[in-house]
Amino acid sequence: MPPRFAFTLHATDGAARTGEIAMQRGVIRTPAFMPVGTAATVKAMRPAEVRATGADIILGNTYHLMLRPGAERMARLGGLHKFMGWDRPILTDSGGYQVMSLSALTKQSEEGVSFASHLDGSRHMLTPERSMEIQRLLGSDIVMVFDECPPNGVDRERAQASMERSMRWARRSRDAFDSGGEHATRAALFGIQQGSLDRGLRAASADALMEIGFDGYAVGGLAVGEGQAAMFGVLDYAPDQLPADKPRYLMGVGKPDDLVGAVERGIDMFDCVLPTRSGRNGQAFTWAGPVNIRNAKHAEDESPLDPACDCPVCTGWSRAYLHHLVRSGEMLGAMLMTQHNLHFYQALMAGMRSAIAEGRFAAFAATFRTNYAAGR
């Protein structure tokens, strides 16, 4: 029987770490990138294709799934894994971030957030207790605490008040998760550090979370428009404020160079819509930098999207064909661009894991940055 949740560090190189998380539904190699499967599908990808990119875990969105198909319905259908055909670990967010960014007529209180669905205007309430219940009904493997993510640029007073509310909600999330019966015996719960760009608030948040105790710790409230330099500024100290023997997860990040810089600073897990969303919009990520396949210069280019990539897209079709598909609005264009981008992201993570294990992460990062910048 695999453990409920066991994080093992295999090697460190500077602040960068590589290891694995063993869970009942499978092993997650870290640093890990989690493709986003918002509405019970990683867009334009079958589960077997997602797995073939090298993904060990995907992310599902509580906000989207509670509205459609609905958490209780999902439970009646046997849970998210069975529903979508993905049998490995799934991390679900708490809904806290997206309820503020996507829904309308939100009303926040100490109890939670009431809101109108962006789909049909129906009213719903999310609280720490309801978020835990939904994530349990979905059958999540890694559950995130319900928190509040303040916007970028908020003043210190508001940042502190918001962080402190998030810490009270983290406590309620812990209690609700622990009373979830059988699910609590096989799933894990992660806390989320808040505190905006303030080191002191970040330290207080970390202390509050560690006092409660979690299986892993997310750095939240970043990637909200503060820019890479400010984000790295927080990552210069935030990972050290969190336990070294637990995974650290940077939520909603990011571009390839964000991932390299964050791993360099001690982050173990990531999720982001960028490879999938960009793929649907005709942007590819390659070892030589981003490529906009819609550009006319690709119309008769018989070379692969990325000559340094061995994915099925790069070994099967030319830039000219992808250009034609994307320009023509063909679904296959979105499918192939997404498939390549997810392969690239996983290859980047695999490259970082090997480099850390072999004590050459700095050289890997420097080479990556040089090559990646050359193509911009």
Add this chain to the structure above:
Amino acid sequence: MPPRFAFTLHATDGAARTGEIAMQRGVIRTPAFMPVGTAATVKAMRPAEVRATGADIILGNTYHLMLRPGAERMARLGGLHKFMGWDRPILTDSGGYQVMSLSALTKQSEEGVSFASHLDGSRHMLTPERSMEIQRLLGSDIVMVFDECPPNGVDRERAQASMERSMRWARRSRDAFDSGGEHATRAALFGIQQGSLDRGLRAASADALMEIGFDGYAVGGLAVGEGQAAMFGVLDYAPDQLPADKPRYLMGVGKPDDLVGAVERGIDMFDCVLPTRSGRNGQAFTWAGPVNIRNAKHAEDESPLDPACDCPVCTGWSRAYLHHLVRSGEMLGAMLMTQHNLHFYQALMAGMRSAIAEGRFAAFAATFRTNYAAGR
């Protein structure tokens, strides 16, 4: 070395026939259904996925491809097969039908048709000679003569004049194809019978085509709104007007029960956008009749789309999941519905081939009709 084009009949059962066409790029089992790959892609399907449904040959549209990416560009890129990654036979239509239905500002003359592109308004000219040249540049395996397809309900005088022009264009197509050099030594050319719903005109058209001589013969001008009864009325005599030792191709057909009725009357080949287009719109074809997966009754239905189908979609996901995907506008919904529909169409063709080979086509057709009608 496989032959350029060799049609072998293995068995007949009433007017129904089964056999195979051997060509340099592969064997086509008949009766055959050709998925439509309009713009160098069978929409929402990778080539290997198309092949896995059982398709031996696909169709490409001359009108769409001449406009984007363009025939000369396609030739510079090595032809349609290499461009899209499909190495088996491709049949291309002549562009004659779609130039009338999709383009604007068309001007018809004895020379051909001049028109404005539906994409950018640019003016183009299609003649029998240019259509043959384009199909050669694409690298087509089965080339269709350039013809005129009159609308449904046209009077006899206009039907006759149009048919006679199509026969003159068939002669010019034959001459242009034969002067196509190396391509003519490995590709085949099909004539197209016209004559609307008039038996005498159909006979005259067939005689004119046989006088010229082709590798196969299409029944054209049907599936333009005349209805199944009128179409079957023509198919009661049209196949007999054409050579028994050459394949007979019913263009643009059709629904599953159209295919069964047409095979029953001696047709060997079909193409239609219905399985792909319907799939994208949420309609599935099953052995128990059509299924509209958007219907609310499927929201918690854990059964497969078609319990009698062994395709990857029916063995992998529930109606509830497909309902969720299609209702949510998720690309994976269109992908999976298309995949199932193409599997169903190929399974139907395979079922008919076996039934004919074993002399039980009438029973197969009767059982199919009973089951298919039960689900409507």
